[in-house]
Amino acid sequence: MKLGMLTACLSGWSLERIAAFAAEQGYERLEVAVWPDTGSRDFEAAHLPVATFTESDADATREVLDRYGLELSALAYYENNLHHDTDHRAAVKEHLFHAVDAAAMLGVPSVGTFVGRDNTLSVRDNMALGDRVLPELVDYAGERGVRLIVENCVMEGWHPDGYPGNLAYSPELWHWVTGLGFGLNWDPSHLTWIGIDPVETILPFAEHIVHAQAKDVELFPRKRDEYGFFGKVDKGDDPWDMGWWRFRVPGRGVVDWPHVVDRLYEAGFTGTLSVEHEDPLWGGTDEKVLEGLRIAHRTLRPLIARES
Known part of the structure; x- marks a missing residue:
């Protein structure tokens, strides 16, 4: 198992600048965000120009990684492949193919x-x-030697009432998506807030967990007693504000990371555990984001066996 990080939290940085920080901090792999470069940076980042990617770009990318002793674990383009607008869906497919x-x-x-x-x-x-x-x-991916992996994020902000907007949120649905040929980018934070014990999902899906994301979650049960499971009705300008939980960096929430990592080892997982930083307490400025990534590294690094 290797410790990595998703680059999306540093959307304004170049890949080389991120690589320098990651290597200095002790991360081993990068999960690189490759959304289209539209200028929007709320939930997107474009760290490789996949829509126009050439062999020259590939050589330059490899040179950066070699310089800092890093590997790439995955490219990340998390969008809605079942969107109701067929033109939007087609645009998502086109960019996904560019990423592949x-x-x-x-x-x-x-x-x-x-x-x-x-x-x-x-x-x-x-x-x-x-x-x-x-x-x-x-x-399309398989013909090019690439595996598509889906994250079990609920994407409740995509639905007007806070219901699941991404149909890979439960083990019941994982049977369906893995049956279609997808692998899993397994994330315990989403399972935790919807009431599923993440540790208990690892062994039954061990052969399908290709990649894993390290994100934590903090719960506020008293607020849930007011809003209900599906969160606030009036979310204001923030469709992601459920009101009774929030994402945290590993070590600052309720996920039992020693148990999670131990069970991943039991399952024979040899992929990447990639920190996905969406913690609002450690966000808003670059320095806070970097400190959040340091906290995550300090939490997880002691749990991952070093190669002899």
Whole structure:
């Protein structure tokens, strides 16, 4: 198992600047964000120009990684592959294919994405839609030696009422998505707030957990007693404000990281545990983000066996 970090939390930085920090801090791998460079930086980052990626870009990327002794664990483009707007869905597919092509050039084994959801349809009807449109994505990647992996993020902010906006949030649905050929980018934080014990999901899906993300969560049960499980009705300008929980960096929430890492070892996991920093207490400025990544490293590094 290797310790890595997702680059999305440093959206305004170049990949080389991130690599220098990661290497100095002691991270071993990077999960690189490759959203389109649209100028929006709320939840997106573009650290490789995958839409126009060339062999020259690949050589330059490898030179940066070699200089800092890092590897790439995955490229990250988490968007809605079942969006109700078919033009939007087509644009997502096109960029996902660009990400796969770049990963193939670089020899990166995985590209992360979401299943997503058409909010005009039921879960069952979404699954039927997915059966029709998702195999093409898996096949395109597989033909190029790349595995598509899906994160089990609920994406509640994508749904107007805080319901799941990404249909890979539960083990029940993992049977479906892995049956379509996706691997899992397993994240315990999302499982925790929806009431699933993350540790108990590892062994049953060991063969499908290709990559793992390290994100923690802090719960406020008294606020849940007021808002209910699906969170606030009035979220103001922030559709992600559920009101009774928030993401934290590893070590500052309720996830039992020694137990998680131990169970991953028991499952034979040899991939990357990648820190995904979305902690609002350690965000807002670059220095706070960096300190959050340091906290995460201090929490997780002692749990991961060093190679002899």
